[in-house]
Amino acid sequence: MPKSIYEDIYKDLKQKIENNTFAYQELLPPENSLIQTYGCSRNTLRRAVGLLVNDGYVQTMQGKGVRNIYQPCEQTAFTIGEIETFTESAVRNGQQAFTRVALFTELQLNKKQAAMTGFPENAEVYYIQRIHYLDDVPLIINHNYFLKEAVPGLTKEIAEHSIYQYLENTLHMTIVNSKRIMTVEKVTEIDEKYLALNIKDYNCVAVVSSQTYNSDGVMFEYTQSRHRPDHFRFYDNAVRK
Amino acid sequence: MPKSIYEDIYKDLKQKIENNTFAYQELLPPENSLIQTYGCSRNTLRRAVGLLVNDGYVQTMQGKGVRNIYQPCEQTAFTIGEIETFTESAVRNGQQAFTRVALFTELQLNKKQAAMTGFPENAEVYYIQRIHYLDDVPLIINHNYFLKEAVPGLTKEIAEHSIYQYLENTLHMTIVNSKRIMTVEKVTEIDEKYLALNIKDYNCVAVVSSQTYNSDGVMFEYTQSRHRPDHFRFYDNAVRK
DNA sequence: GCCGATTTGTCCGTATGTATC
DNA sequence: CGATACATACGGACAAATCGG
Numbered sequence: 306m307p308k309s310i311y312e313d314i315y316k317d318l319k320q321k322i323e324n325n326t327f328a329y330q331e332l333l334p335p336e337n338s339l340i341q342t343y344g345c346s347r348n349t350l351r352r353a354v355g356l357l358v359n360d361g362y363v364q365t366m367q368g369k370g371v372r373n374i375y376q377p378c379e380q381t382a383f384t385i386g387e388i389e390t391f392t393e394s395a396v397r398n399g400q401q402a403f404t405r406v407a408l409f410t411e412l413q414l415n416k417k418q419a420a421m422t423g424f425p426e427n428a429e430v431y432y433i434q435r436i437h438y439l440d441d442v443p444l445i446i447n448h449n450y451f452l453k454e455a456v457p458g459l460t461k462e463i464a465e466h467s468i469y470q471y472l473e474n475t476l477h478m479t480i481v482n483s484k485r486i487m488t489v490e491k492v493t494e495i496d497e498k499y500l501a502l503n504i505k506d507y508n509c510v511a512v513v514s515s516q517t518y519n520s521d522g523v524m525f526e527y528t529q530s531r532h533r534p535d536h537f538r539f540y541d542n543a544v545r546k
Numbered sequence: 547m548p549k550s551i552y553e554d555i556y557k558d559l560k561q562k563i564e565n566n567t568f569a570y571q572e573l574l575p576p577e578n579s580l581i582q583t584y585g586c587s588r589n590t591l592r593r594a595v596g597l598l599v600n601d602g603y604v605q606t607m608q609g610k611g612v613r614n615i616y617q618p619c620e621q622t623a624f625t626i627g628e629i630e631t632f633t634e635s636a637v638r639n640g641q642q643a644f645t646r647v648a649l650f651t652e653l654q655l656n657k658k659q660a661a662m663t664g665f666p667e668n669a670e671v672y673y674i675q676r677i678h679y680l681d682d683v684p685l686i687i688n689h690n691y692f693l694k695e696a697v698p699g700l701t702k703e704i705a706e707h708s709i710y711q712y713l714e715n716t717l718h719m720t721i722v723n724s725k726r727i728m729t730v731e732k733v734t735e736i737d738e739k740y741l742a743l744n745i746k747d748y749n750c751v752a753v754v755s756s757q758t759y760n761s762d763g764v765m766f767e768y769t770q771s772r773h774r775p776d777h778f779r780f781y782d783n784a785v786r787k
Numbered sequence: 788g789c790c791g792a793t794t795t796g797t798c799c800g801t802a803t804g805t806a807t808c
Numbered sequence: 809c810g811a812t813a814c815a816t817a818c819g820g821a822c823a824a825a826t827c828g829g
Contacts (some may be wrong), residue, residue, distance in 0.1 A: 309797065309798090310797080310819095311797080311798085312800075330763065335812075335813055335814085336813070336814070337812090337813080339739070345798080345799090346798060346799045346800070347799085347800085347801095348797095348798070348799070348800090349797080349798060349799080351814085351815090352797095352798095358723075359600075361723055361725045364722055364723065364759060364763050365814065365815090366761060366763060366806085366807085366813090366814075367805065367806050367807080367813075367814045368805075368806035368807035368808075368812080368814065369806080369807060369808085369812095369813070369814080370813065370814080371813095373656075373779050374759060374763060374765070376664065384797085402828065406581055423617065434652070450813055456718040456823085469817095479786075480786050481605055481786055482599075482602055482605065482783060482784060482785045482786065483784045483787070484602045484780075484781075484782070484783050484784070485781070485782040485783070485784065486779055486780065487728055487752075487777075487779070487780035487781075488752075488775075488778060488779055488780075489730055489748075489750060489751075489752045489775035489778055490775075493671070496798095502786075507732070507746055507749065507750055508595075508748065508750070509726075509730060509749070509750035509775055510731075511730045518605060518615060520607060520616060521607070522571065522605050522607060522613040524615075534729075534730035534750055535730075537728075537729060537730055538727055538728070539727065539728035539729075539731055539780070539782075540725075540726070540727055540728075541725070541726040541727075541728070541780075541782060542723060542724070542725050542726070543723060543724045543726065544722070544723045545720075545721050545722055545723065550815085550816065551816080551817075552816080552817085576793075576794055577792080577795070577797085578793090583810070586817080586818085587817060587818045587819065588818085588819080588820095589816095589819085590816080590817060590818080592795085592796090593817095595817095604795095606795065607794090607795075607798085607825085607826085608794075608795045608796060608824065608825050608826080609793080609794055609795065609796095609824070609825030609826035609827080610793095610794070610795080610825080610826060610827085611793095611795080611826095612795085613795095665788065727827090734823070744798070
C-alpha cells in the first residue's frame with residue numbers, strides 16, 4: 306500500500322542521491338523541474354526536500370538551488386541514527402546478527418529505578434538483559450525495561466527472536482519516537498562478563514539510554530544499551546534553526 | 547527583525563511547554579483553537595508543531611490531539627544536540643566558560659589528513675588546538691580545521707575569543723548544518739596532558755567529529771572534539787518516518 | 788454498531804517576498 | 809533590471825482516525 310506522495314518522492318530522491326545520480330556539490334534540478342517530473346504540487350515536493358535537508362543529504366540555498374552534500378560514510382561498524390532494530394541494522398550492513406537472552410524477569414520498580422527509567426514508581430515491567438552478537442562477536446548488552454501494561458504477553462522466546470516484530474506485528478503497536486542520551490561509562494562486571502572486554506584495553510563503554518513512545522503517546526520502553534567502544538558509531542545531522 | 551510567523555509560534559509554544567503550561571501527557575489545544583490564538587493559517591501552525599515533534603516535545607495523534615511528552619532533563623553537565631557554541635552552551639547552563647588556544651598553525655593537508663577531514667587533498671587550512679574550561683575544569687580539547695579560503699583572516703586572538711562570532715558578525719557567514727559522528731577512543735598523550743585525565747581512572751574519551759557547512763554549501767570546518775567522558779552527554783530524538 | 792462531530796494528515800493552487808544571477 | 813529559484817503564508821478540499829451519543 307502506497308503511503309503518501311511526499312514520502313515516495315523523498316525515497317526516490319534519496320536513492321538517486323545515494324546512487325550518485327548527482328555528484329557531490331552538484332545542484333539538483335530546480336523545484337519547478339522536479340514538480341514536473343513527479344507531477345505533484347510545490348508544497349509536496351518541498352516537503353520531500355525538507356526531509357532530505359534533515360538527513361543532511363542536501364542543502365537548500367535561496368536564489369541558487371538545492372546542493373547535494375551527501376557523502377557515503379566509511380561504514381566500518383555498527384550504525385545508529387534512526388529507530389532501527391539491531392537485526393535490521395545488521396542485515397542492512399550485510400552482517401550476521403544473533404541475540405542471546407541472559408535474563409528475563411518481571412519486577413516492580415522502586416524509587417531509584419523509576420527515576421532512572423522515567424516510568425512511574427511501582428510500575429510493573431519486564432526486565433530483560435540481552436546480548437547482541439555481530440559475526441559472533443558480542444557487541445552490545447541491552448538492559449530493556451518494557452511496561453507490562455503496554456506490552457502484554459512478552460516471553461523469553463519472543464525476546465530471543467525480535468521484540469519489535471512482536472510489538473508491531475502481533476500487538477499492532479506503532480513506534481513513534483525515541484529520546485536518547487549518549488554517555489560514556491566505566492565498564493561494570495556485567496559488561497566485562499558478557500562483552501569479553503579486557504580491562505587492560507578499554508575500561509569504558511558507550512552507553513545509549515533511550516525512552517521510546519508508541520502512537521498512544523505512552524512511553525512503553527526504557528533501554529540502556531552498553532556498547533563495546535571500539536565498535537560504536539553514532540551519526541547525527543544538526544540543522545541551524 | 548522578526549523572522550517568520552511559524553518560527554515565532556514555535557518558540558512561543560516551546561517556551562510554554564518548558565514552563566509547564568501543559569502537564570506531561572496533557573493534550574495541547576486543538577489546531578483550530580491555536581489557529582485562533584495566533585491568528586495564522588493552518589499550514590503555518592502545523593509547521594510550528596512539526597518542529598516541536600522533531601524536538602521530541604510533543605507527539606501528534608491523528609483523531610486525538612497533540613500530546614505533551616516533554617520532560618525536563620536532569621541537566622548535570624555539558625549538553626549538545628544543536629549547533630551551539632561551547633560558550634553559548636555554558637551561558638545557557640549558567641556556567642563559567644574559558645577557552646585556551648594551545649596551538650595555532652596553518653598547514654596544507656596531506657592525503658591522510660584529507661581523508662580524515664573530508665577536505666580535498668592539499669587544501670590550505672588553519673589547524674587550531676583549543677582547550678575549553680568550564681568552571682576552571684578542562685573538559686574538551688578541540689582540534690579545529692578551518693578552510694583558509696572560506697575563513698580568511700583568522701588569528702590566534704580571534705580563536706581565544708570566539709571563532710563563530712567572527713564568522714557570523716565579521717565575515718557574515720551563515721552556518722547551516724553540521725554532520726557529526728560520535729565515537730569512543732583511547733586517550734592520547736595530548737588528551738592526558740590537557741584534560742588532566744588520570745589513566746587509572748578513564749582510559750577513553752568521547753569523540754565528536756563534525757563537518758560543518760555554510761550557506762554557500764561549502765564545508766568550511768572539520769572539528770574533532772575530545773571530551774572528558776565523565777562530563778559528556780549527547781541528546782537526540784529520533785522520529786519514525 | 789452506526790453516525791456525526793472533532794481532530795489531525797495529505798495535497799493542491801496561488802500570492803507574495805527575498806536572494807541570486 | 810528582469811529572470812530564476814527558494815521561502816513564507818494563506819485558503820480550501822478531502823481523507824483518516826478517534827470519540828461520544
